[in-house]
Amino acid sequence: MPASPPVRCETPFTVPAGFGLAEKLDDRYTDHIGVRIRLRDDRDRELQFFFGVPGEYGEHAPLVGRRTVYSGESAALFRSPDENWILSWFTAGPCGSNAIFGHGFRMKREFLGVLEETGLIEPS
Secondary structure: OOOOHHHHHHHHOOOOOOEEEEEEEEEEEOOEEEEEEEEOOOOOOOEEEEEEOOOOOOOOOEEEEEEEEOOOOOEEEEEOOOOOEEEEEEEEOOOOEEEEEEEOOOOOOHHHHHHHHHHOOOOO
């Protein structure tokens, strides 16, 4: 019996107003296919999404809050020393490691407002 193909991680979000797709890559692992997506707007703000891509997201950055994501998990919000935002959370299964990086967002509320538009976090 042939082995079933690895599951491709879901990317359950809506592209926020003013952003366009800059890059989309699949990361193959033995049990799943992780997905990386990069969006950019005309103000040079960038969102990088990592679904099912293992990493130490937020490492060495101070925790500045928590938000509930679409699947009900509590996500950690970090602000890196180079002033980038990172939202990271874990779910069960092979696609469990997830994160969003925000570049060019000066204020926390600006970053979170765009993430609310994506549908990935609940409105505050």
